[in-house]
Amino acid sequence: MTDMEAIALFKCLADKSRLHILKSLAAEDMYVERLAERLGLTAPTVSFHLKKLAEAGAVRSYKTQYYTMYALCSDVFMTRMIDILREESEEAEQQEQRDRQYRQKVLDSFIVYGRLKSIPAQRKKKRIVLEEICRSFQKGRIYTEKEVNLIIADFHDDFCTLRRDMISERLMERDQRGYWLTEE
Amino acid sequence: MDRRKYTAMKRYLAERQQSCLAHQETLQADGRADEGVFERIRANVFGVAEAVLKAADAQKEPEQFFRMRMEQIPAAWEKSLEQAQFHGDAVKAHLEKIKLEAAEEIRTAFDRIWSDEA
Numbered sequence: 001m002t003d004m005e006a007i008a009l010f011k012c013l014a015d016k017s018r019l020h021i022l023k024s025l026a027a028e029d030m031y032v033e034r035l036a037e038r039l040g041l042t043a044p045t046v047s048f049h050l051k052k053l054a055e056a057g058a059v060r061s062y063k064t065q066y067y068t069m070y071a072l073c074s075d076v077f078m079t080r081m082i083d084i085l086r087e088e089s090e091e092a093e094q095q096e097q098r099d100r101q102y103r104q105k106v107l108d109s110f111i112v113y114g115r116l117k118s119i120p121a122q123r124k125k126k127r128i129v130l131e132e133i134c135r136s137f138q139k140g141r142i143y144t145e146k147e148v149n150l151i152i153a154d155f156h157d158d159f160c161t162l163r164r165d166m167i168s169e170r171l172m173e174r175d176q177r178g179y180w181l182t183e184e
Numbered sequence: 185m186d187r188r189k190y191t192a193m194k195r196y197l198a199e200r201q202q203s204c205l206a207h208q209e210t211l212q213a214d215g216r217a218d219e220g221v222f223e224r225i226r227a228n229v230f231g232v233a234e235a236v237l238k239a240a241d242a243q244k245e246p247e248q249f250f251r252m253r254m255e256q257i258p259a260a261w262e263k264s265l266e267q268a269q270f271h272g273d274a275v276k277a278h279l280e281k282i283k284l285e286a287a288e289e290i291r292t293a294f295d296r297i298w299s300d301e302a
Contacts, residue, residue, distance in 0.1 A: 016215035044278050045219060051274040052218070113271045 001076075004097055005057065006084050009076065012056035017041060018049045022072060025059060031067035103128050116156040119165075127169055133162065134171050134181060142178045185246040192297050193237055197290070201230040222282050229286035232257065247298060254294070258287040 001009075012018060020039050024030060032050065036043040050070055053059040058077075059070050106128045110117055116133075120126040136151050137143065143151075145163075152159035163179075166172040172179050204227035211220035236253045240246040265280035267273075 014215070015218055017219060019215075044281060045222070047274050048218070048278040113267055113273075 001079055001084055001087065002097070003087075003094070004101075008056045009058060012052055012058060015049070017045070018053055021046065021049055021053065022058065025070060025072040029069045029071040031069055035070070107132055111155070114154070119156065119158065119161065126165065127171075130162065130166050130169055130171055134166065137172075137181050139181050139183075142180045144178050148172075148179045185241050189297050189300070190237070190241060190246075192300075193294060194234065196293050196297065197230050197234045197237065200289075201227045201234070204230065222279075225279060225282050226286045229283050230290065233287075233290045250294065251291075254287060254291055258284055261287070 013022070017039065021035055024035055024038055030038075032043050032046050035041075035050075036046045039046070041049075050059060050061075054061065058073055060073055061068050061070050063069070106120070106125045110120055110125070110129050111132065116129060120129055133152060133155050136154070137148075148163055149159045152162045156162060163172075167174060167179075170182055173182050174180075204223045208220040208223035208227065211217070211223060233254065236250055236257070240250040240253070243249040261280050261283045265277055265284065268276035268280060
């Protein structure tokens with residue numbers, strides 16, 4: 001378990017309702033309404049907590065004929081605390097984690113449900129957004145300008161600016177045949 | 185604006201705000217911080233309505249102004265809820281539902297207070 005995973009899990013566990021949900025699931029797999037009735041919470045509140053627990057890797061869900069059942073991810077709870085404390089955190093790994101977090105923060109700020117809210121003014125942030133858009137292109141494939149515009153338009157209406165920015169940032173290259181992702 | 189009704193509505197909003205904040209403290213003390221946040225969100229909606237009521241008091245047609253604003257403001261939450269549901273974002277959807285429930289409660293209370301002739 002990485003430091004970030006451990007932090008996410010412990011943060012998630014630091015809530016009485018979530019702890020009670022986990023205690024119930026430790027006894028048996030359950031569906032939302034049953035948990036709600038058992039714990040005296042509303043079903044939407046239980047769903048909210050289950051979503052958080054699932055994100056932290058503490059529970060998983062599976063579908064049966066009538067219900068979506070929730071189960072404890074037992075392996076996570078088998079991890080010994082001392083093993084988490086003994087796990088070494090490399091500086092490079094920490095830096096990578098910080099970069100990943102920063103990147104995610106930028107993406108969360110600018111891309112909402114797959115649409116770019118605005119083009120970032122800061123170059124560093126803009127590059128992150130452009131890199132994310134690049135993930136919609138296939139490596140090695142040559143695209144026509146129209147195809148490139150259509151893909152970028154899924155993110156933002158100003159596809160011309162973004163297309164040019166992708167070229168100037170050397171994320172894409174072009175010639176008379178069309179556009180393609182730059183080989184890393 | 186009818187002073188008696190205005191005062192009754194203002195008192196109702198202030199009391200609901202206070203009760204939500206008190207409930208938030210109780211939940212937090214009980215180690216249920218996220219559910220405490222739900223109460224904080226509810227309290228904020230009552231706070232928004234209080235500001236709208238104050239602004240309505242300075243209008244020519246305060247009742248219509250309040251009703252209109254209390255339809256317009258939650259419209260954005262409704263849209264946000266639809267988006268969250270479409271994208272399977274259960275956490276965001278739940279928070280938007282809380283705001284919409286509080287807005288509905290406020291509209292119902294406003295109707296009750298304004299229809300009260302006594």
